[in-house]
Amino acid sequence: MSMLATLWEKTNGLPMGKKIFSTLYAQKAPYFTTIHGTVTELRPNYAELHLPxxxxxxxxxxxxxxxxLCNGAEMAMGALAEMTVPSxxxxIPKGMEVDYVGLSKTDMTVTAETDPExxxxxxxxxxxRIKAVTTDGTECLRGVIKLWVTPKPPKK
Structure with a gap:
């Protein structure tokens, strides 16, 4: 189990646990702290985050x-990748393609999703696959973050 998965498991059930998890996770890539995102759901192949x-x-x-919104999508994608990648x-991300398809006038829910295979x-x-929707369900951003997934090199 990855360190991020262990952290999610330990904090998720606590009062304010999702906020605690998100604050600690955001330290992994400090620019995540600029959006104040909170991971609200996390499991293999799926992550969801609240972006105020x-x-x-x-x-x-x-x-x-x-x-x-792109920072939120990358934060969700990173959590998904850490939760899902085989040991x-x-x-590593190698590209992002997004379409900005609506006006983001409210808090946002940002999701990242992959197929298990x-x-x-x-x-x-x-x-x-990434998307961001408003509180009333209006889709504002959709796209794809492309990852390069390779075997870990042998330990020296």
Whole structure:
């Protein structure tokens, strides 16, 4: 079990556990702290995060900036990848394609999702589907984060 999975298991049932988990997880990539995201659901092949609409992540028209949504998508993808990657493999993102398809006028729910067989295939390309929706269900962002998943090198 990965360190992130262990941390999720230990904190998830605690009062404020999801917030504690998210604060600690955000330290792994400090730019995650800029969006104040909270991981609300995490399991192999799926991650969900709450991204609050606040002034620090808004653009000039008062909606959540697309780059903040991309940061949320990357935070969700990273949690999913750590929860899902087989213990004999490693991953690294190699690209992101997004479409900004709506106005993000409220808090957002950002999700990342993969197919289980993608992680066991001989193909090192794993595509993580991402999306962000408003509190009323309006889709604002959709896309794919492309991962490169390879065997871990032998220990020296």
């Amino acid at each position: 609409k606040r002034r620090a992540v808004q653009n000039h028209i008062g909606t959540v900036h697309v780059i903040a 004999d493999k490693r991953w 993608a992680w066991t295939s001989d193909d090192p390309n794993v595509h993580v």
